[in-house]
Amino acid sequence: MQDLLYFFQQLINGLTIGSTYALIAIGYTMVYGIIGMINFAHGEIYMIGAYTALIAITGLAALGIAWLPVILIVALVCAMIVSSSMGWAVERVAYRPVRGRHRLIPLISAIGMSIFLQNYVHLAQGSRNIGFPALIEGGFRFGSADSFQTSISYMQITIFITTLVCMTLLSLFISRSRIGRACRAVSQDLGMANLLGIDTNRIISATFIIGAALAAVAGLFLGMYYGSIDPLFGFIAGLKAFTAAVLGGIGSIPGAMLGGLILGVAESMTSGYLSGEYKDVVSFGLLILILLFKPTGLLGKPEVEKI
Amino acid sequence: MAAHNLKHALFCAIVTLVIAYPILGFNLVASGTDIILEGAKTRTVILVLLAAVAVFLFQLFRDNVMALLGKAPALNPLANRQPMEQGKRLKLESIVLTLIIVGALFWPFFVSRGAVDLATLVLIYIMLALGLNVVVGLAGLLDLGYVAFYAVGAYTFALLSQYYGFSFWLALPLGALLAALFGLVLGFPVLRLRGDYLAIVTLGFGEIIRILLNNMTSLTGGPNGIGGIPDPTLFGMEFGRRVKEEGNTSFHETLGIAYSSEHKVIFLYLIALVLAVITALVIRRLMRMPVGRAWEALREDEIAARSLGLSRTAVKLSAFTIGAFFAGFAGTVFASKQGFISPESFVFLESAIILAIVVLGGMGSQIGVILAAIAVTTLPELAREFSEYRMLIFGAAMVLMMVWRPQGLLPMRRTHIELKAQE
Amino acid sequence: MLDVQNLSMRFGGLLAVDQVSLDVQEHEIVSIIGPNGAGKTTVFNCMSGFYKPTGGKILFEGKEIQGTPDYKISRLGMVRTFQHVRLFNSMTVVENLLVAQHRHLNNNLISGLLKTPNYRTREKKSLDRASYWLERVGLLELANVEAGNLAYGQQRRLEIARCMVTEPKLLMLDEPAAGLNPSETRDLNQLIVSLKEDYNVSVVLIEHDMSLVMDISDRINVINQGRPLASGTPDEIRNNDDVIKAYLGEA
Numbered sequence: 001m002q003d004l005l006y007f008f009q010q011l012i013n014g015l016t017i018g019s020t021y022a023l024i025a026i027g028y029t030m031v032y033g034i035i036g037m038i039n040f041a042h043g044e045i046y047m048i049g050a051y052t053a054l055i056a057i058t059g060l061a062a063l064g065i066a067w068l069p070v071i072l073i074v075a076l077v078c079a080m081i082v083s084s085s086m087g088w089a090v091e092r093v094a095y096r097p098v099r100g101r102h103r104l105i106p107l108i109s110a111i112g113m114s115i116f117l118q119n120y121v122h123l124a125q126g127s128r129n130i131g132f133p134a135l136i137e138g139g140f141r142f143g144s145a146d147s148f149q150t151s152i153s154y155m156q157i158t159i160f161i162t163t164l165v166c167m168t169l170l171s172l173f174i175s176r177s178r179i180g181r182a183c184r185a186v187s188q189d190l191g192m193a194n195l196l197g198i199d200t201n202r203i204i205s206a207t208f209i210i211g212a213a214l215a216a217v218a219g220l221f222l223g224m225y226y227g228s229i230d231p232l233f234g235f236i237a238g239l240k241a242f243t244a245a246v247l248g249g250i251g252s253i254p255g256a257m258l259g260g261l262i263l264g265v266a267e268s269m270t271s272g273y274l275s276g277e278y279k280d281v282v283s284f285g286l287l288i289l290i291l292l293f294k295p296t297g298l299l300g301k302p303e304v305e306k307i
Numbered sequence: 308m309a310a311h312n313l314k315h316a317l318f319c320a321i322v323t324l325v326i327a328y329p330i331l332g333f334n335l336v337a338s339g340t341d342i343i344l345e346g347a348k349t350r351t352v353i354l355v356l357l358a359a360v361a362v363f364l365f366q367l368f369r370d371n372v373m374a375l376l377g378k379a380p381a382l383n384p385l386a387n388r389q390p391m392e393q394g395k396r397l398k399l400e401s402i403v404l405t406l407i408i409v410g411a412l413f414w415p416f417f418v419s420r421g422a423v424d425l426a427t428l429v430l431i432y433i434m435l436a437l438g439l440n441v442v443v444g445l446a447g448l449l450d451l452g453y454v455a456f457y458a459v460g461a462y463t464f465a466l467l468s469q470y471y472g473f474s475f476w477l478a479l480p481l482g483a484l485l486a487a488l489f490g491l492v493l494g495f496p497v498l499r500l501r502g503d504y505l506a507i508v509t510l511g512f513g514e515i516i517r518i519l520l521n522n523m524t525s526l527t528g529g530p531n532g533i534g535g536i537p538d539p540t541l542f543g544m545e546f547g548r549r550v551k552e553e554g555n556t557s558f559h560e561t562l563g564i565a566y567s568s569e570h571k572v573i574f575l576y577l578i579a580l581v582l583a584v585i586t587a588l589v590i591r592r593l594m595r596m597p598v599g600r601a602w603e604a605l606r607e608d609e610i611a612a613r614s615l616g617l618s619r620t621a622v623k624l625s626a627f628t629i630g631a632f633f634a635g636f637a638g639t640v641f642a643s644k645q646g647f648i649s650p651e652s653f654v655f656l657e658s659a660i661i662l663a664i665v666v667l668g669g670m671g672s673q674i675g676v677i678l679a680a681i682a683v684t685t686l687p688e689l690a691r692e693f694s695e696y697r698m699l700i701f702g703a704a705m706v707l708m709m710v711w712r713p714q715g716l717l718p719m720r721r722t723h724i725e726l727k728a729q730e
Numbered sequence: 731m732l733d734v735q736n737l738s739m740r741f742g743g744l745l746a747v748d749q750v751s752l753d754v755q756e757h758e759i760v761s762i763i764g765p766n767g768a769g770k771t772t773v774f775n776c777m778s779g780f781y782k783p784t785g786g787k788i789l790f791e792g793k794e795i796q797g798t799p800d801y802k803i804s805r806l807g808m809v810r811t812f813q814h815v816r817l818f819n820s821m822t823v824v825e826n827l828l829v830a831q832h833r834h835l836n837n838n839l840i841s842g843l844l845k846t847p848n849y850r851t852r853e854k855k856s857l858d859r860a861s862y863w864l865e866r867v868g869l870l871e872l873a874n875v876e877a878g879n880l881a882y883g884q885q886r887r888l889e890i891a892r893c894m895v896t897e898p899k900l901l902m903l904d905e906p907a908a909g910l911n912p913s914e915t916r917d918l919n920q921l922i923v924s925l926k927e928d929y930n931v932s933v934v935l936i937e938h939d940m941s942l943v944m945d946i947s948d949r950i951n952v953i954n955q956g957r958p959l960a961s962g963t964p965d966e967i968r969n970n971d972d973v974i975k976a977y978l979g980e981a
Contacts, residue, residue, distance in 0.1 A: 038503050048330065055333050058344045078329070085325040097710040103502045104449050105709050108666055111451075112705025115659055119699035124331045131342060235655070239514075242507060277522045284511035291504050292496050589843065596842040597832045604818045604829040611816035614778060615830045615896060616804040 005143045005150045010272035011265060016156045016225065018264020019163035023218035024241030025248070025256035026170065027087075027211025033187040033251035034207050035099060040110035041090055042215060043238015044117035047231065049083040049216030050223040051121060054132055068135060072220075079216035086117075087212025088205055096201070114235070122231040129230035132223040159221045166214055167257055174253065179206055187251070236280065240267075243287040249300025258298060316366035323359040331355055400674065404587075411580055415573045423569075423576050425688055427644055430579035431637045433680045434586050436664040437673065438633030441590055443662065444670035445599065446626035447606035448498070449506040451658055452513025455493075456486040456631035458520065458653035460638020465533040465648050466526070475539035479639045486635025487628045494627035498620055513658060520650040532649025536642050538571055539578055546571035579640050586633050587673055593629065602626050656698070663701045666708055731756050731791055731932060732777075732808075732900055738785030739772050746772045748956040749786070754900065759926055759933045761943045763967075764953035765976065770936045771813055773953070774904055777934075778810045779803035790900070807899035811906060813936075815885045819878030823869055823888055826877050827860035830892045856895075863891040867921065883914040890921065900932045901925065907939045915942060922946055944968065952976070 024046050031039045056078040060071050094113045098106045139153030174180040185193045186203045194200045222237065223229045244263045248255025263283055270282040290297060332352055334345045346352075365372060415423040435457060442450045460482035467473035467481065497508045520527050527533065538546055544558040558574075559566040593599050601622045604612045613619055642648050660683065668679030683701070687694035732754040739747040747769040754760045762770050776783040779800035788796040790806060804810075818826050841849045864870040867887040872880065877888060886906060893901055903922070907915045923946055925931045937943050943950065944964045952959040952967060954976045960967060967973055 038507065051335075052329050054335060054342075055329055055344065058335060058342055059333070062344055082325055082329055085322045089322055089326055094706045094710070098713070101713065104443075104447065104506075105713050107449060107503050107506060108662070109706050109709035111659065111662070112702045112709065114702070115656075115698055116702030116706065119696075119702060121330060123695070123699060125335055128337075130335050130337060131340070133342075239507075239510070246504075246507075275522075277518065281515050281518050284515050287511050288497070288508050291500055291508055295500065295504065592843055593839075596839075597828070598839065598842070600821070600825060600829050601832050603821060607818040607820060608816050610780070611812070611818065612829070613780075613800045614804055614810055614812075614816075615832075615892065616801050616809075617829070617832060618799075618801045 002143075002148050005148050006272065008142075009148075009150045010268045012150070012152055012156060013272075014265030014268030015261060016159050016264070017222075017268060018244075018261040019160055020218040020222045020225070020260075021237075021241045021244045021264055022257045022260025023163055023166060023214045024237060025245040025260050026167075026214050026253060027208075028242050028245040029248070029250055029253060029256040030183075030207045030211050032245070034183065034190070034204060035095075037095065037103075037106045038110065038242065039090075039095075039208075039211075040107065040238075041094070041113040041117055042211065043234035043236075043241070044114050044121075045083050045087050045090070045212045045234070046215035046219045046237060046241075047229070047234025048086055048117065048121060049079040049212075049219030050132075050229045050233070051125060051219075052082040052216070053079040053220040054130065054223060054229065057133060057135070071135065075220055076217060079220050080213040083212040083216035083219070084209040087208040087215075090117075091205060091208040096204075114238075118231050118235065125231065127231060129228040129233075131228050132226070134224055134227065136224070155221075155224060159225065162217065162221065166217055170210070170214070170253065173210075179203065183207060240283055243283050243290075246287060246295075246297055247290055249297030252297070252299045255297055255299035312367055312369070316363045316369075319366045320359045320363035323362045324355065327355045327358060328352075404674075408580075408584055412577070415576050420569050420572050423572050424644075425685065427572070427576045427579045427640075429681055429684045430576070430583045431641050431644070432661070432664065432684050433583045433677050434579075434633055434637040434640070435661050436668070436676045436680045437583075437586050437590055438630045438637070439661050440665050440668075440670070440673070440676050441593070441602075441633075442626050442630035443665050444672070444676075445594065445606070446602040446623060447502070448623060448626060449502060450509045450627070450630065451506050451655070451662070452509035452511070452516075453630070453634060453661055454653045454655070454658040455513040455516040456490055456634035457638040457641070457657070458516060458650075459486040459489050459631075460635030461642040461648045461652070462520065462527065462533075462638075463635070464639045464642045465536050468537050469533055469535070475537060475639070475643050479636070482639035483632050483635035486638065487632035490628040490631025491624060494624050494631075495620070498623040498627060510655065510658075513653075513655060517650050517653055520653070528649075530649060530651070532647055532651070534647040536646050536648070538646070539575065539643055541574060546574060575640075575644055579644075582636055582640060586636065587677070590629075590633075591673065598622075598625055660701065663705055666705055669714055732934070733789040734773075734777065734786070735789070736786040737773060737776060737783050737788065737796075739769070739776055739781060740784045746956055747776070747783075747953075750951075750953060750956070750958050751786075752951045752958075752961065754932050754934055756932055757926060757930060758948045759922065759935060759946050761935045761937060761947040761950045762953060763937065763940075763943055763950060764959070767955075768953045769956040770953055771904060772956075774810060774902055774934075774936060777803075778808065778902060804896065804898075807897075808902065809893040809896050809898040809900075810902035811886075811889045811893060811904055813904045813908065815882075815889050817877040817880075817885055817888060817892075820876055822874050823864065823877055823880070824857070824860050824873040826888060826892050827863060827895050828856055830895050831856040831859065859895050863894050866894075867891045883910050886910065886914075886918070887921070890925075894925070894929070894931075898931060900934065902934045904936045905938065906935070907937055907942050915939060918942070919946055 024042065027042045027045070028039060031037065031042070053075040056075040057071055060074060065071065090113055094109045095106055098109050134155065136153070136155040136158055139151050139156070141149045141151045143149040174183060182193070182198045182203050183206065185196070185198060186200050190200055193203075218237075226233075240263060241260070244259035245256050246259070247263060248257065248259025263286065266286060267279045267283055270276075270279045274282075332347050332355060334347055335342055336345050411426075415426065435453070439450065439453050442448050442453070463482040463485045464473070464475070464478040467478050473481070493509075493512050497505060497512075500508060521530055523529070540546070540555060541558060544561050545555045546558050557566075558570055601612070601617055602625075604615075605617060605619065605622050609619060612622070641652070645652075664679045664683050665676055667683065668675035668677070687697045693700075732752075734750065734752045737747055737750045738745065750769070750773055752760065752762070762773065764770055772781065775781040776796070777788060779795070779798050779802065782797045786796065787794055790803075790808060795803060795806065798806075818829060821829070861870060861873065864873055867890065869880075869884060869888055869891065872884065877885065880888060886909075890901075890903070890906065906922075907918055910918060919942055922933055922935070926933060935943065935947065947964055949962065950964055950967045951961040952970075952973050959976060960970045960973050962970070
C-alpha cells in the first residue's frame with residue numbers, strides 16, 4: 001500500500017512537470033514543423049517569461065494587491081506579452097535573415113541568441129537564483145496520517161488544468177482559425193503556400209509568438225513549482241522540452257504533449273527511485289536512444305531521403 | 308509606403324520597449340526572505356528609451372539606410388581585390404607562420420609571469436579550436452559536446468597521476484588516445500544522425516559526462532575535483548623548489564641557477580606551444596590527404612560521396628575521433644597547468660566558447676581560428692570591465708556573423724591540389 | 731552479371747515499383763524507359779543501395795545485394811550517376827576524381843602524415859588516372875577549375891568520368907542526356923558506346939531521349955506506373971503495341 005502511494009506521488013509529480021515540458025515543447029515542435037530549425041533560444045524565452053511573471057507578482061505585491069486570481073492573471077498576461085514580443089523579435093533579428101541557408105547556420109545563430117539572452121538577463125537581474133513565491137498553497141492528501149501520504153497540491157491541479165486549457169485552445173486555433181489553417185499549409189509546403197498568396201513571413205512570426213506565449217505560461221508555473229529561478233534555468237528546461245518534442249515526434253503537436261508527459265514521469269520516477277542527480281542523465285539518455293532508434297518519435301511521420 | 312513604414316517603425320519601437328523595459332527597468336532584490344522590486348538607475352531607463360527611439364528611426368528610414376549601406380562596400384578598397392595566386396599565398400602563409408612561431412618561442416623570456424600564464428591558456432584554446440575546426444569546419448558536423456573530450460583528457464591525467472603516479476609525459480598520449488577512444492565509441496552510433504539532431508545529441512553526451520564526473524564522488528571527487536596534479540618534468544628534472552619524486556633532480560640545481568617559479572611557467576608555455584604547432588601541422592597535412600578530401604566531399608554532397616564508395620560513418624568518425632584526440636591533448640595540458648580540475652571547467656559554456664572561436668575565425672581556416680582564439684581569450688583579460696559583457700558579446704557576435712558573414716572573419720581558402728601539365 | 735527479380739518498393743501506401751525484373755549481361759547496354767513517374771529512378775535507388783527494396787531480389791555476379799549499404803555496392807563495382815548532377819561543387823575538377831579513388835588509396839593515416847614513398851606513388855597513380863579520364867572526356871584544360879563553375883554538359887561528363895576512375899564493372903546512368911544539346915548528345919552517345927567497347931563496362935541507362943536509347947541499347951525494358959510493360963530489342967520495343975499505347979495514350 002505504502003509503495004503504491006509512493007508510486008502515485010511520483011506519477012503525479014511527473015505529470016505536473018511533464019505538462020509544463022509539453023507547453024514548452026509546443027514551441028519547438030511548431031517552429032520545427034514550419035521552418036525545420038531547432039529554436040535553440042526557446043528555453044531562454046521561457047526563462048524570460050518566468051522573470052517577467054516574478055516581476056509582475058512582486059510589483060503587484062508592492063501595490064498592495066493580494067487577490068490571487070488578479071495576481072495570477074496579470075502575471076500570466078505580462079509574461080505572455082513580453083515573451084511573445086521576445087519570440088517575435090528573435091525570429092526577426094536572428095532567424096529570418098539566415099532562413100534557407102545551410103542547416104548549421106540558423107542553428108549557430110540560435111545558439112548565439114541563446115547565449116545572448118541568458119547573459120542579458122544575467123546582467124540585468126544578477127546571476128543568483130531568486131525565490132519565487134508559491135502563491136497557491138494547500139492540497140489534498142491520501143493515505144493514513146502515520147505513514148506515507150500521497151499529496152496533490154492545488155498548485156499541481158492548477159498547472160494541470162491550465163495546461164489542458166492551453167492545449168485545447170491551441171488545437172482549436174490550429175484546426176479552426178484562418179491563421180491556423182495557413183500554419184498547416186505552410187508546414188506542408190512553404191514555397192507552395194507562398195505562391196498561393198499566404199504571407200508566409202506572417203505565419204512564421206505567428207508560430208514564434210504562439211510558442212513563446214505558451215512557454216511563458218510554463219515559465220510562471222515552473223517558477224512557482226520549483227520555488228526559485230535563475231538566468232540559467234531556461235537552458236536545461238529547454239533541452240528537456242526539446243527532448244519531449246523529439247520523443248513525441250518533432251513537428252507533431254499531440255506528440256509534444258505525449259512526449260512531455262512521458263519525459264516528466266520518467267524523470268520523477270528516476271528521482272523517486274534512484275537519485276535526483278541522475279534525472280538529467282535519464283532524460284538525455286532517453287533523447288539519444290530515441291534519436292538513434294526511432295528518430296521520427298512516437299507520433300511523427302517517417303521521412304524518405306530524397307535522392 | 309510611408310504610412311506603412313511609420314506603422315511598422317512604431318510597432319518595432321514598442322516591441323523594443325516591451326522586451327527591454329520590464330527586464331532592465333526593474334531589479335528583483337532579495338531582502339531577507341522577501342523579494343522586493345527596485346527601479347533601475349535613471350541611466351538604464353534613458354538608455355532603454357534611446358534604444359527604442361533608435362529602432363524607430365532605423366525602421367522608419369530603413370530603405371534609405373540600407374541603400375546607403377549597399378553603397379558602402381564600394382568604398383572598401385579591399386573589396387575588389389583579386390584573390391592571391393595559390394602558390395604565392397602558400398608561401399606568404401608559411402613565412403608568416405614561421406615568424407609567429409619564432410616570435411612565440413622567445414617572447415616569454417621578456418614578459419611577466421602572468422602574461423606567459425595567459426599565453427599558455429591561449430595556446431590550449433588554440434589546440435581546442437583547431438581540433439573542433441576539424442569536426443565543424445572541415446567535416447561539417449556540429450559538435451556541441453566537444454568539451455567532454457577535453458574533460459576526458461584532463462581527468463585521465465588527474466586520475467592516473469593520483470592513483471598510479473603517472474607523469475605528464477606518460478599521461479599526455481594516454482589522455483589524447485582515451486579521448487579519441489571516447490570519440491570513437493560515442494560517435495559510432497550517433498554520426499548517422501542528421502546535422503541538427505547530431506548537435507543536440509552531442510550536447511546531451513557532454514552534459515551526461517559532466518553530470519557523471521560530478522556524481523561519481525568516490526572516483527573523481529565530485530564537485531570538489533582533483534588536486535595535486537604534477538607538473539611536467541624535463542628529462543627527469545622537476546621545476547619545484549624541492550624534488551618531490553625520488554630519482555628526479557631539480558631543474559635549477561642541475562643547471563646551477565637560482566630557483567625561480569617562472570621557469571615552470573615558461574616550460575609549460577613552451578610545451579603548449581610545441582603541442583599547438585604539432586596540432587596545426589598535423590591538421591594541415593590531413594586536410595590535403597585523402598581523408599581530408601573525403602571530409603569535404605561528404606560535407607558538400609553526402610549522397611554523391613556515398614555513391615562513390617565512401618562510408619558515411621567511417622569518414623565522419625575519422626573527423627570526430629581526430630577532433631577528440633586533440634581535445635584530449637589540450638585537456639592534459641590544462642590539468643597540468645592548473646594543478647587542479649573539477650567539473651566546473653567543463654560546462655556547456657566552454658563548448659560554446661570554443662564553437663564561437665571556430666565560427667568567428669571562419670570555419671575551416673586555421674589562421675583565422677588561431678587569431679580568433681587569441682582575441683577571444685585575451686580581450687576579457689585586457690579589459691576587465693569588458694569581461695562581464697564577454698558572453699553577451701559572444702552571443703551577439705555569433706548571431707551577427709551568421710547573418711552577415713557566415714564564412715567567418717578570415718574565410719577558409721582551401722589549398723587545391725593542382726594538376727600540372729604533363730609533358 | 732546483374733539480375734533483378736520481381737523488385738518491389740513500397741512507400742507507405744504507395745507502391746512505386748511493382749514486380750520489376752531485368753537482367754544485364756556482360757558487355758551490354760540495357761535501357762530502362764517509361765513515362766515520368768514510372769518508377770525508373772526508384773529502381774536505380776534500390777539497385778545502388780540507397781533504398782532497401784520491400785520485395786524481390788537483386789543479384790550481382792551471383793550474389794544477393796538487395797539491402798546492402800550504398801557505399802558497399804559501389805565498392806562491388808556498380809557505380810551510378812544522378813538525374814540532377816551531383817558534383818562536389820567547391821572542389822576542383824581533378825579533386826572530384828581524386829575523392830572517387832579514395833577507396834583505392836590506402837587509408838593509413840600515418841603513412842600519409844609522414845609522406846612515405848609508398849604513399850606518394852599511390853597519390854601519383856591516382857592523379858595519373860584522373861588526368862587520363864579528364865583527357866578522355868575532354869576536360870583536361872579545366873582540371874583546376876572548381877566543378878561548380880563548369881557548364882552543364884561538362885558537369886555531366888565529369889560525373890561519368892568520376893564514376894569511371896573507380897573502375898566499375900557496371901555503370902548506371904540516370905538520364906545522362908537530360909539538358910544536353912544535340913551535338914553534346916552525340917558525343918555522349920559515342921562515349922557510352924566506347925565505355926562498353928574499350929573498357930568492357932556494362933551500362934544500365936535511364937533515358938528519355940528515344941533516338942539515343944534506340945541507337946545504343948542492346949535491350950530495352952519499359953516500365954509504366956511501376957509495373958514492367960515490355961522488354962526486348964529496340965526493334966521489338968518500337969513495334970510493341972502496349973508501349974505505343976502507353977506513350978501515345980499519355981501524349
